[in-house]
Amino acid sequence: MQVAILGAGPAGMTCANALLTFGIDAVVIERDALPGGAQRTNFHPNLWLLGTPEETGREVTERMVRHFRSLPIPLYLNADLGHVSRDSSRFRLEFTTRPNVIEATDSARSAIEADAVVLATGMRPRATPRLLALAETSRRVIIGPLADAIRDDIRNARVLILGGGDNALDHALYLAERGNRIDVCTRGRFTARPGFLGACANSASIVLHTQCSPPVITANASHLMAAGPRGSEQYDWLLVMYGYQPNTEVLSRFDTALHPTLTAGGHIKTDTWQRTSVAGLYAAGDLTESIQPSVATAIAQGLAVARAIERIGHQDSA
Numbered sequence: 062m063q064v065a066i067l068g069a070g071p072a073g074m075t076c077a078n079a080l081l082t083f084g085i086d087a088v089v090i091e092r093d094a095l096p097g098g099a100q101r102t103n104f105h106p107n108l109w110l111l112g113t114p115e116e117t118g119r120e121v122t123e124r125m126v127r128h129f130r131s132l133p134i135p136l137y138l139n140a141d142l143g144h145v146s147r148d149s150s151r152f153r154l155e156f157t158t159r160p161n162v163i164e165a166t167d168s169a170r171s172a173i174e175a176d177a178v179v180l181a182t183g184m185r186p187r188a189t190p191r192l193l194a195l196a197e198t199s200r201r202v203i204i205g206p207l208a209d210a211i212r213d214d215i216r217n218a219r220v221l222i223l224g225g226g227d228n229a230l231d232h233a234l235y236l237a238e239r240g241n242r243i244d245v246c247t248r249g250r251f252t253a254r255p256g257f258l259g260a261c262a263n264s265a266s267i268v269l270h271t272q273c274s275p276p277v278i279t280a281n282a283s284h285l286m287a288a289g290p291r292g293s294e295q296y297d298w299l300l301v302m303y304g305y306q307p308n309t310e311v312l313s314r315f316d317t318a319l320h321p322t323l324t325a326g327g328h329i330k331t332d333t334w335q336r337t338s339v340a341g342l343y344a345a346g347d348l349t350e351s352i353q354p355s356v357a358t359a360i361a362q363g364l365a366v367a368r369a370i371e372r373i374g375h376q377d378s379a
Contacts, residue, residue: 064370065090065154065173067311068181069136070098071122072346072359072366074129076179079367081132088135088173090160096129096136097122098183100356102207109355118207121356137162145178145315152178152319152341177341177370180321180329181363182308184347184354188301192223192278199280202299206232215298216240221287223275224302225250230257232300237266244294246273307348324350334369335362343369 062085066073069091080087095101103118113121130136140160146153155172186205188196196202203210206228217240222229225247233243234257243266250271251258261267276287278299285296307328312320321337321344322330328350335343345362347354 062086062177062370063088063173063175064177064179065152065175066179066181067142068098068183068308068346068348069093069096069129069138070181070183070346070359071100071125071356072183072348072363073098073179073181074125075360075363076181076345076367077134078129078132079364080370081134083367083371085367085371088137088175090137090140090142090154092140092142094139094161095126096138097126099185099207102209104209104212105206107356109353110357118356135162142311142314145319147316147319147341150341151176154178177343179366179370180311180337180342180344180348181346181359182311182348183359184305184307186301187303187306189275189303192301195278195280196301199285201280201285201297202278202301204301205305206300206302210298211236211300218242218297219295220244220298220300221246221276221285221294221296222300222302223247224300224304225252225271226302226304227253227257228304229253229300229302230261232302233261233267234264237264241266243267244270244296246270246276248273248275305347305354309348326350334372335366336369 064080064087066077066089069089073089077087077089100118100122106115107113107118107121137160141157143157144155152175188204196204220236220241220243222233222245229245230253233245236243274290276289279286285299287294319339321339324330329344329348331337331344331349335345337344343366345366346359351358
């Protein structure tokens with residue numbers, strides 16, 4: 062049995078490791094140049110993973126990657142998936158170019174076949190197209206919480222944070238401790254946990270704004286201008302904390318008959334065994350609608366997928 066895993070984050074690497082222990086062949090396919098997923102850039106302590114006190118998400122991920130790369134599992138990097146189809150019971154995954162293969166026993170191929178496919182492509186920070194384009198041209202615009210500049214470069218500055226959830230207010234408090242003055246704007250009301258709201262309300266360095274219309278942002282090398290109903294304000298940095306969205310764009314490469322059912326929030330819908338609505342297609346990690354997206358839940362779901370595949374494989378061979 063051959064399993065193709067799309068995504069080399071905690072869920073994908075865990076699934077591959079578990080399949081190895083079950084005696085099932087797997088190949089991990091990653092579109093980036095390195096494995097590890099979004100946690101590669103997480104400088105914050107990973108508080109939800111017991112046994113890793115004070116370790117950052119980056120450090121936890123580096124340990125996982127070292128372990129994973131010591132295993133005899135083919136890893137395809139810089140893999141641009143072109144088309145996924147199914148003939149009879151097997152999937153066929155075609156690449157637009159030959160990926161870099163990190164495993165001596167395998168070689169680069171323009172296509173592979175698999176009996177099962179696991180989607181483990183994670184999530185990415187959410188932003189409007191205009192803000193995404195602005196972040197491409199200005200280092201002062203940061204999308205999401207995982208950027209070294211937040212830790213290293215923002216000091217004694219004026220910062221605008223867009224968003225009203227935990228990440229927005231947690232980062233407001235983080236930056237206030239570093240001598241910054243912060244405005245936090247949300248389009249509706251704040252949804253962050255009460256502890257963050259209370260701490261921000263009691264900080265002289267943080268001003269919370271509700272019912273904010275999205276400002277028009279312009280940027281140059283030294284500062285940003287945010288134009289809104291209250292006029293124009295100058296800032297040194299902009300942090301966009303609009304939450305996350307699942308990386309489901311890979312499904313556009315799948316034949317229409319292989320498109321799984323999505324939830325109302327755009328995540329891939331799975332059952333208890335992490336099976337999707339398409340036979341042989343599984344999903345694990347932040348791509349699914351988890352109660353609490355985290356490294357811990359991604360690891361658990363990756364393991365659950367491997368167990369489901371092993372169980373079904375035994376049934377098919379019985």
